[in-house]
Amino acid sequence: MSMDTKRIVTASINGAEISVMADNRMSLLEMLRDAAGLTGTKEGCMTGDCGACSVMMNGRVVDSCLVMAAEAEGAEIETVEGIADGKNLHPLQRKFLEHAALQCGICTPGFLVSAKALLEKNPDPSDAETRYWLAGNLCRCTGYQQIIDAVRDAAAEMRSSAK
Amino acid sequence: MKQIRIDAPEFRTVGESLPRIDAVEKLTGRAAFAEDIQPGGPILHGAVLRSPHAHARLTHLDVSQAEAMPGVRAVITAADFPDLRFGKYLRDERYMAREGGTVLYVGDRVAAVAADTLETAREAVKAIEAVYEPLEPIVDCLRALEADAPLLHPDLDGYEVVALAAPAGGNCCSENMLERGDVEAGFAESHRVFEQVYTTEMIHQAYMEPHGCLAIHNPDESYTIWSSTQTTFWLRNAVAEVMGISQNRVRLVPTEIGGGFGGKISLIDEAAAAILAGKSGMPVRMVMRRSEDFMATEPRSGFHIAIKTGVSEDMRLVARTMEVVLDSGAFARGGVLMSASIPQFAEGPYAIPNLRVHVRCMYTNKAAAAAMRAPGGPQTNFALESETERIAEAMGWDAVEFRRRNLMPQDYKNLAGVTLQCVNAIETLDAALEASGYDPNQVRPGAAGPGTAGSGAVRSKTVRGRGLGMGNWNVGGFPSGAVIKMNDDGSASIISGVVDLTGVNTTLAQILAEVLHLPMGRVTIRTLDSESAPPATISAGSQALKSMGGAVYKAANHVRQQLFEEAVESLDATPERMELADGQVRVAGAPERTVSVTQLLAQASMKQGPIVGYGSTGAFSRMPSFACHVADVEVDTETGQVKLLRYVAVQDCGIAINPAICDGQVQGGAAQGIGMALSEGFKYDARGNPSTAGFLDYKIPSALDLPNIETVLVEKPAVDGPFGAKGIGEPPNVPPPAAIANAIYNAVGVRIASLPITPEKVRAALREAPREKEAGQTG
Numbered sequence A: 001m002s003m004d005t006k007r008i009v010t011a012s013i014n015g016a017e018i019s020v021m022a023d024n025r026m027s028l029l030e031m032l033r034d035a036a037g038l039t040g041t042k043e044g045c046m047t048g049d050c051g052a053c054s055v056m057m058n059g060r061v062v063d064s065c066l067v068m069a070a071e072a073e074g075a076e077i078e079t080v081e082g083i084a085d086g087k088n089l090h091p092l093q094r095k096f097l098e099h100a101a102l103q104c105g106i107c108t109p110g111f112l113v114s115a116k117a118l119l120e121k122n123p124d125p126s127d128a129e130t131r132y133w134l135a136g137n138l139c140r141c142t143g144y145q146q147i148i149d150a151v152r153d154a155a156a157e158m159r160s161s162a163k
Numbered sequence B: 001m002k003q004i005r006i007d008a009p010e011f012r013t014v015g016e017s018l019p020r021i022d023a024v025e026k027l028t029g030r031a032a033f034a035e036d037i038q039p040g041g042p043i044l045h046g047a048v049l050r051s052p053h054a055h056a057r058l059t060h061l062d063v064s065q066a067e068a069m070p071g072v073r074a075v076i077t078a079a080d081f082p083d084l085r086f087g088k089y090l091r092d093e094r095y096m097a098r099e100g101g102t103v104l105y106v107g108d109r110v111a112a113v114a115a116d117t118l119e120t121a122r123e124a125v126k127a128i129e130a131v132y133e134p135l136e137p138i139v140d141c142l143r144a145l146e147a148d149a150p151l152l153h154p155d156l157d158g159y160e161v162v163a164l165a166a167p168a169g170g171n172c173c174s175e176n177m178l179e180r181g182d183v184e185a186g187f188a189e190s191h192r193v194f195e196q197v198y199t200t201e202m203i204h205q206a207y208m209e210p211h212g213c214l215a216i217h218n219p220d221e222s223y224t225i226w227s228s229t230q231t232t233f234w235l236r237n238a239v240a241e242v243m244g245i246s247q248n249r250v251r252l253v254p255t256e257i258g259g260g261f262g263g264k265i266s267l268i269d270e271a272a273a274a275i276l277a278g279k280s281g282m283p284v285r286m287v288m289r290r291s292e293d294f295m296a297t298e299p300r301s302g303f304h305i306a307i308k309t310g311v312s313e314d315m316r317l318v319a320r321t322m323e324v325v326l327d328s329g330a331f332a333r334g335g336v337l338m339s340a341s342i343p344q345f346a347e348g349p350y351a352i353p354n355l356r357v358h359v360r361c362m363y364t365n366k367a368a369a370a371a372m373r374a375p376g377g378p379q380t381n382f383a384l385e386s387e388t389e390r391i392a393e394a395m396g397w398d399a400v401e402f403r404r405r406n407l408m409p410q411d412y413k414n415l416a417g418v419t420l421q422c423v424n425a426i427e428t429l430d431a432a433l434e435a436s437g438y439d440p441n442q443v444r445p446g447a448a449g450p451g452t453a454g455s456g457a458v459r460s461k462t463v464r465g466r467g468l469g470m471g472n473w474n475v476g477g478f479p480s481g482a483v484i485k486m487n488d489d490g491s492a493s494i495i496s497g498v499v500d501l502t503g504v505n506t507t508l509a510q511i512l513a514e515v516l517h518l519p520m521g522r523v524t525i526r527t528l529d530s531e532s533a534p535p536a537t538i539s540a541g542s543q544a545l546k547s548m549g550g551a552v553y554k555a556a557n558h559v560r561q562q563l564f565e566e567a568v569e570s571l572d573a574t575p576e577r578m579e580l581a582d583g584q585v586r587v588a589g590a591p592e593r594t595v596s597v598t599q600l601l602a603q604a605s606m607k608q609g610p611i612v613g614y615g616s617t618g619a620f621s622r623m624p625s626f627a628c629h630v631a632d633v634e635v636d637t638e639t640g641q642v643k644l645l646r647y648v649a650v651q652d653c654g655i656a657i658n659p660a661i662c663d664g665q666v667q668g669g670a671a672q673g674i675g676m677a678l679s680e681g682f683k684y685d686a687r688g689n690p691s692t693a694g695f696l697d698y699k700i701p702s703a704l705d706l707p708n709i710e711t712v713l714v715e716k717p718a719v720d721g722p723f724g725a726k727g728i729g730e731p732p733n734v735p736p737p738a739a740i741a742n743a744i745y746n747a748v749g750v751r752i753a754s755l756p757i758t759p760e761k762v763r764a765a766l767r768e769a770p771r772e773k774e775a776g777q778t779g
């Protein structure tokens, strides 16, 4: 907590270069929420068990509660705020809406980020593959099926528009 | 999702699966939950010193070191609050432990700190000197019954009863009994009598958003508190009570809420945040850590249920008793509320002429239990529906036929004397049989056949089974008022004080759009704070739609009526002959005689003032919503692992105002019930330390643990819901434990009578099984 452990961390967050003053105990989640004001990424546990804090870091999904802010120096970070293209929702977001894949919505940012990463790796995931990939994201409201359906439906749409 | 519509009328907007009106905000990360609220300017962070002991006397408390730490702006203790006990049902609760007083569970509030940073606040909490003299804890609710058990509330006799509670001395904060007929005579005349004990564990709501709030002390001595709560008004009242101030001094602003399931109804840290804000003169945010949230909120209580059932030779339930001992935790919160629903405990969906249910809510040194989804329902239904199948098998009966003969009839007068209307038990059961293909002739163990053999090198034997569970939740509710503000252009806004927990705002908007014949784009709903909205019910107990929906329906009709009265002159017709469509009021059968709503609004406004609609619903008595679930499982006889292969959930829901939202409630309710059945249990060690205060140990289902939950909505209009809707949040949470226990029995022939049904329990039961068979059927 002492002042001498503070340092400036500069990262690209959703394409914008952002520098924040971070102490050596600050997590990436806190850096995003408290320092950068991007509160779309949620805190569910701070122990890496719920996935609510999922963000992309250099192309990989991470639990931002487990990553130190200092590790984000020079990294490319993508959060839920960066998924839509301006006012145009990403296909995943649209399909979540159409499939009623969100209820309270606190888990939704984490699911969207994880699902987007999945579709970048595997454009045509099966039901089982989708469930496996998303098993680290907990949702207490939905029972998951609408989420799985939304992700696979978005995948189908993205495949056909990529043709 | 399938919909079975019985005499169900068609509407314009009602009945449409429209997306939630808040979906885009939530999908883009813009929705502000409690931890996201930014009041502007610097804020402080709060942290709470919580008791590390389950039961102890707080002999010494010194906060001076914490106060002296740089960055600490305020430290509070019991001395900062009026010296009182509070409670919604029984005034037995202290908000903070006093020096010389006792702490009653691990997590009990002792002091709180506000500091510039969260780290400083937590450091300061550690610097508080608290000395405890440990006392013997009660961890098991049966121990609480014993004569030599320590008394957790020695002054129980002197506590003020506010509502519902019936303290019975000792550690019993409420004892309730209801009886009909003559159970002893009933057992005497029964052909066979069966007895069994069932137990369930404490369950945590485990919403994904921990409790959080932010408080400001305003210059006019009022407080503004943002909280992730299910109830703006009950929480406001509790804060005012604990702080000893009048209710108009607390402006409670509900934020977006990240799940509640009954766990965000009581006062948690809001009053501490407010007092800290008052003392420091700065806004204070308090967000619970997950471990804190697990140990210091309000889980579902565990039940110990002794059930005794007498049946006749011709498949009738003749007599039943149910003795329930429930674990109320440190205070009389949920236990007492559950005692109010005891008629449903022993009755379930059945009519039983001789019936007695006896409930004792016992204090223990655990987190005070609250009312999780269908309070008391899943616990008792586990006993009821396990018994249904156990008895049917012992008697050689078809378990479906056994159920059919005993389902409650229409206009059944329940144990509490309430005449239950819209009893759709048979329709629900039939829909489940049809959707699942359940064959009552295949209930014998092993009848469903072997499973897919274990894969790879692991040799294991899997057996499939199928089980059915039938349950209900009788939805009653509290009052709500709604205001509808008409805008000059004819668009309309609902002002609501009910929290949008489940998508209810979308359905309320649909109700308004339907009545005023407006497109959805021309209706808005605002959930406002306790100072700005009319009083409203809690978002719990499946009642928000019926209570607030009824109010919105009436308020919309109030607007409609005023428009019609205003149109009398221009249309030269009586209001009875008028209709409202597409922004016009017109005379039925004379389409040329119309006047626009905008003109009527302007006219009325100049004459007697703007048209505003008001509608309200009073408290309403209970109406059942039935649920019937069928589970297909695969049990590994070597590991005891239970895998769900398929799950069918049928829900009696009246008219589904928004079927997609109903579907979501059914899926989510079933998923939570599946967790309770197979993996969840909030546990304490012998000293009363919580041992499952994180998602690693408290295992809620992940996407891998659940199959596709196939849902069926049975839509038969209910008599008094808005557009015939019933409340449905609770009932899908009721049957899963029994359906799964029955499926496991069907697969491997062992009956597990304690939840959760872990692989260890299945393995142990399978080892015991041959002996059990030799001993023959008990009862």
Ligand code: FES
Pocket (backbone or CB within 6 Å): A042, A043, A044, A045, A046, A047, A048, A049, A050, A051, A052, A053, A054, A063, A064, A065, A066
């Ligand atoms: S908050 Fe990071 S995994 Fe839960």
Ligand code: FES
Pocket (backbone or CB within 6 Å): A101, A102, A103, A104, A105, A106, A107, A108, A138, A139, A140, A141, A142, B208, B258, B259
């Ligand atoms: S929608 Fe509430 S936790 Fe997923």
